[in-house]
Every structure is written in structure tokens, then in C-alpha cells.
Amino acid sequence: MNTVNRQVQLASRPKGEANAENFRLVETAMPTLADGQVRVQHHYLSLDPYMRGRMDESKSYAASQPLGEVMIGGTVGAVVESRHPGFNVGDKVVGMGGWQEYSVVDGNARGALRKVDTTHIPLSAYLGAVGMPGVTAWYGLMKICMPKAGETVVVSAASGAVGSVVGQLAEARGCRAVGIAGGPDKCRYVVEELGFDACVDYKAHADPKAFYLALKEATPDGIDGHFENVGGMILDAVLRRMNAFGRIALCGMISGYDGESIPLTHPQLILVSRLKLEGFIVSEHMEVWPEALKELGTLVALGKLKYRESVAQGIAAAPEAFLGLLKGRNFGKQLVKLV
Amino acid sequence: MNTVNRQVQLASRPKGEANAENFRLVETAMPTLADGQVRVQHHYLSLDPYMRGRMDESKSYAASQPLGEVMIGGTVGAVVESRHPGFNVGDKVVGMGGWQEYSVVDGNARGALRKVDTTHIPLSAYLGAVGMPGVTAWYGLMKICMPKAGETVVVSAASGAVGSVVGQLAEARGCRAVGIAGGPDKCRYVVEELGFDACVDYKAHADPKAFYLALKEATPDGIDGHFENVGGMILDAVLRRMNAFGRIALCGMISGYDGESIPLTHPQLILVSRLKLEGFIVSEHMEVWPEALKELGTLVALGKLKYRESVAQGIAAAPEAFLGLLKGRNFGKQLVKLV
Numbered sequence: 001m002n003t004v005n006r007q008v009q010l011a012s013r014p015k016g017e018a019n020a021e022n023f024r025l026v027e028t029a030m031p032t033l034a035d036g037q038v039r040v041q042h043h044y045l046s047l048d049p050y051m052r053g054r055m056d057e058s059k060s061y062a063a064s065q066p067l068g069e070v071m072i073g074g075t076v077g078a079v080v081e082s083r084h085p086g087f088n089v090g091d092k093v094v095g096m097g098g099w100q101e102y103s104v105v106d107g108n109a110r111g112a113l114r115k116v117d118t119t120h121i122p123l124s125a126y127l128g129a130v131g132m133p134g135v136t137a138w139y140g141l142m143k144i145c146m147p148k149a150g151e152t153v154v155v156s157a158a159s160g161a162v163g164s165v166v167g168q169l170a171e172a173r174g175c176r177a178v179g180i181a182g183g184p185d186k187c188r189y190v191v192e193e194l195g196f197d198a199c200v201d202y203k204a205h206a207d208p209k210a211f212y213l214a215l216k217e218a219t220p221d222g223i224d225g226h227f228e229n230v231g232g233m234i235l236d237a238v239l240r241r242m243n244a245f246g247r248i249a250l251c252g253m254i255s256g257y258d259g260e261s262i263p264l265t266h267p268q269l270i271l272v273s274r275l276k277l278e279g280f281i282v283s284e285h286m287e288v289w290p291e292a293l294k295e296l297g298t299l300v301a302l303g304k305l306k307y308r309e310s311v312a313q314g315i316a317a318a319p320e321a322f323l324g325l326l327k328g329r330n331f332g333k334q335l336v337k338l339v
Numbered sequence: 340m341n342t343v344n345r346q347v348q349l350a351s352r353p354k355g356e357a358n359a360e361n362f363r364l365v366e367t368a369m370p371t372l373a374d375g376q377v378r379v380q381h382h383y384l385s386l387d388p389y390m391r392g393r394m395d396e397s398k399s400y401a402a403s404q405p406l407g408e409v410m411i412g413g414t415v416g417a418v419v420e421s422r423h424p425g426f427n428v429g430d431k432v433v434g435m436g437g438w439q440e441y442s443v444v445d446g447n448a449r450g451a452l453r454k455v456d457t458t459h460i461p462l463s464a465y466l467g468a469v470g471m472p473g474v475t476a477w478y479g480l481m482k483i484c485m486p487k488a489g490e491t492v493v494v495s496a497a498s499g500a501v502g503s504v505v506g507q508l509a510e511a512r513g514c515r516a517v518g519i520a521g522g523p524d525k526c527r528y529v530v531e532e533l534g535f536d537a538c539v540d541y542k543a544h545a546d547p548k549a550f551y552l553a554l555k556e557a558t559p560d561g562i563d564g565h566f567e568n569v570g571g572m573i574l575d576a577v578l579r580r581m582n583a584f585g586r587i588a589l590c591g592m593i594s595g596y597d598g599e600s601i602p603l604t605h606p607q608l609i610l611v612s613r614l615k616l617e618g619f620i621v622s623e624h625m626e627v628w629p630e631a632l633k634e635l636g637t638l639v640a641l642g643k644l645k646y647r648e649s650v651a652q653g654i655a656a657a658p659e660a661f662l663g664l665l666k667g668r669n670f671g672k673q674l675v676k677l678v
Contacts, residue, residue, distance in 0.1 A: 053611075231607065253607040263602035268570065268592040271618035279610035
């Protein structure tokens, strides 16, 4: 076994846009295990937009990522050494191991490490459709958008880890699912492979007026439920298309992660159309995870829930892959493959 | 009895700010009653901010007010002639008689005319604390802000017909009630007579930064529930003070009624603080009216719910009084006294 653990630390906080200088690749020694501890070798590292918020000192929904420490993040891997009776070498596990090749986990810490079955579900899916992004999609759609058959549901970042699940779950519930994505390839994938009814290319309609008109064409009956991953121009246009009593789940505002102002142009539409907007983060709703994971896992195992992955190779590639994610360069769930 | 009915009609739609030219005072003949009809002489006419929205052709939560017809509006008065067995001359009634001295009502139309008891409750209160504004306050506070004892509840337009009820109901539920109002007289009234814990004078803190700091001082523990009647700078500042899982009832955005844009500067705070925003209009929630009116009526009869009225005299004064209301010149519920 390797005696060195390479990890990516947060070197400095971004001033505006995040860049590669904010990260530092470090080699650390492998500590000896204490009783009750488990060593996990990470196979995949998850990269997610929420990490950008953690890099700032400003108020966000979670504590800041400390400077000079390993970047936080979800991981899947295998147990390579265990001093805990509940874990054996070879067990496949999901955890929050961070941007590094190995992690040492207290096997007794509740929820820190979860064994998963990879017979019918690929290990990497536990970081995507059958993991935090999938449950995020499930919660926002089911608990906030509350779609009824025949309604129209829109989701931004529709080809991504969260958006792709939102639309497929909405379709399964008899809704018209309309995606918003950047570029013809992503839009084609959303409609042809994921089965959405339509997809609006925000890059092909880059000014607010053109985008609004394209969205209008894709939502002839208006919008009843919206799942927002982006914010800015997209949310502005969606608000104008919302039907009375529509519901909007605010999951991400990636367009404002660099600290710039992304004003909502016509908030009075919330009143005019009697809308409900709700911001949420899925880790605060652990009570839904079992129900959501059961449905998502079953659908993935049956091949009824499709997803796509962008896979970067090796821990050193994590910063660039993450910065690309913030710019929408990924196509589907962004992962870093370490083994 | 008078044979002429004077009424105010909508003469033209506002271009930007509404003005006196948009209204026209007209004398009309009194029609003869048909079977089942009731003639009501209006004692008071209610003026409410929602009427501004009706003057526009643009999408609003209700149909536009037609041009050349009597302005819509709530009224209280007395039956002066009846060809319906359920109504007798002298009965005190609440209805939607519009901006005119008399109205003819179909006594069989469900909900068109409601008899009220003025033994313990003044007739005019049925247009305010024990009427639509009171139920608006009750619904937004109880069903959207859902205040718990010990929490902080903020309401804008705090000395007005709706805001004054919101704060007093919140105080009665053990909350810290903080008002926002314009000018020292209104703020003093809100604290000293209505019993709010604090009131922020938005005119004395006219720029966004000063207003935010004043609001911060008045809400040392942050804000858990907010009832918005105004929008703009006030909502921006409130969003920054909201605690996690806070609730915002959007009832009015009077600052944007003239069609100008009133952007929300930092909508990402809805996500960061996991807030819930909901727009509503009380006429769509008729199921709560009996419960709300019972509580409000009891509190007014007992002298435990205080309110104030601005009373204009005579139907010809209605347009100016209404325009003043839109500029915050009223102090409490704006009425027009006709008898």
C-alpha cells in the first residue's frame, strides 16, 4: 500500500472568481490507525457547486472551509484497513472523505461511513443519482415543487447530476418536463436520452429577451413547478412564465457564487402570481433520505433513471475539474477518478 | 331620498404614476329595484393599495378594472330600500359597492352583501381590522409567517390597516414585533399605542445602508417572520437580517405599483438562509375568514386590537385620498366617509 496520501487543500480564499491558485496539492504521511478507525481508499471524489460557497468567508449555509485544510467533499471507495468490527477490508463505502486519496474514519461516528451494495448499482452512482445530488433532486421536486400529473416542471442545469434526476422524476409523475442547459449537445441529451419534453439552450439565447421567448415557446401552458440551480437571467425569465400558485425550489444560484450581485428583476411577480419560493439544502432534511434513496436506487438498478458522468483522472486534476464545473464545462455528474 | 348617485369611474389607465386625471366623477340616475334586489347607501368606502394594480391592463392577480366603469372597492352602509325578504331597511351591511354613494345588490348573490352587528364594533371597522385588511394580516401571519413565541416578526407599513394588525397579533403570540413606518409620528404610534417592541423609520434612514443598520439595531436576534407590504429597499434589508428557516409573507409591493422595476438585490439569500417566501391574496383563502373574523372581532370589541383611520369626506375626495395612500400620506386605514 501507498505510504503517501496526496490531498488538495484550500490555499487561499477567492477574490471574485475562484481560480487554480486557491488550491494546493500536498503530500501527507499515512497515519497509523487507532482502535475503531477505518482507512478508506477513495475510488471517486465528488465535485459539487456547493463547495464554491464553502471557499468564502462570507455567510453561507455551512461553515467556511478552513484555510490550509483538505477540501471537503463526498467520496466513494473501499476499506483497505480496519480496526473496527463493523468494517472489513474490501467493503465498498460512501463518506465525506474530502479531496484526497485516502481518509481515516471513526467507524463509530454515526453516518460517517455507509456500506453500499454495488451488485446492481455502480459505485460512482452513490455520489450522483443515488447519492446527495439525487436526494437533492427528489426533495426539491417532491417536497417543494409538489408536481401533479399534467403540470409543467422546469429545471435549470438540466443535464447535471441534480437536474437530470429532477426532470426524469417529473416525467415519471406525468408532468411535462422542460430542461434548461447550455449548448446543443446537452439539450439533445436532455430530450433524446433523458426523455424530457423540451430543453432550452441558454447559450443559443444569450440575452434575456431571446431566452424568455425560447422558454415561452417551450412552456406553452406556463410553468407550475421550477427547480432552480442557476439563478440570474434564468430565474427572471421563469418567474414571468410561472402560473398562479406555482412553486419554486431554490437549490443553487451558481451564477452568483463568485460574489457578484444577481438581482431578481421583478420580485413583484411572486406576489402577482402568488408563488411560493423556498431555499433548501438537503443535508438538513435527513428524514427523507431513506425513502428517496430507495426510489432512486431502484430506478437506477432497473435502468429507468439515466445519468451521465464527467470523469477527471487523478487527484491533481480536481481543481481544474471543479473550476470547469462552475463554468458549466462538465456534462453530467462531475467526478474525479482516483483508482 | 336622493335621486342621483354620484360615482367615481376609471377614466384612463395610468402611464407610470397614477394621478387625478385617471378618475372621473359622474352623476348617474338611481335605477328602480327589481325583485330580489337591495339598495345600499354607503356610509364608508374603503381605499386599498390593491386598487392600483386593478387600474393597469398588465397581468395582476385580478382582472383589470374596466375603463368607464365605477372603481371597484369595499363598502359599508345601510339598506335604504329592499325587495329581498332577507334584508330590511336599516340593516347594516358590508359589500363591494365600489366608489359611489349607492349600490344596487342582488340579495341572492352568495357573499355579495353581509349583515353586520354594530353593537360592539364600529361599522367602519368592518372595512379595516375586522374586514379584508384584518383577515389579510391574520392569514399572512398565521399561515405563512407561522410565528412562535420568542421569535422576531417584522412588518412594513406598520401603522397601516394591515400592518398594525400583524404586529399586534404577533405581540399577542409572544413575539418581538418590529414595525417599519415612515416618519416619527407613525413610529411613535406603532410603539406607544399599538405596543410593538420597536419601529424603524424608513424616512429617517433613507439610504439602503442606513436603513439596514437601523433595522439591525431593532432586530438584535435577527428576523424569523416577515410580512411585506412595501418591497424594494425594505425587503432587501430584511432579507439580510433573516434567520435560517425564516418565513416571508408577500402581501404587497406598493413601491412597485407604478410599473417601475424594484429588483431584489440579493435573492441568493433565500437559498443561503433557506427561506420560504410566499405571495398571497386573501380573497383566495375564504376558508380562513370565519376563524380570522371571529378572533379579530372579539379583540376589537374588547379594545385589545387598536387601529387608526384616515377619513376623507365625500365621494369627490376619493381620488386624492387614494393617491395619498399610495404615497403613504394616510395614517392607518384610509376611508372615505359618505354619510
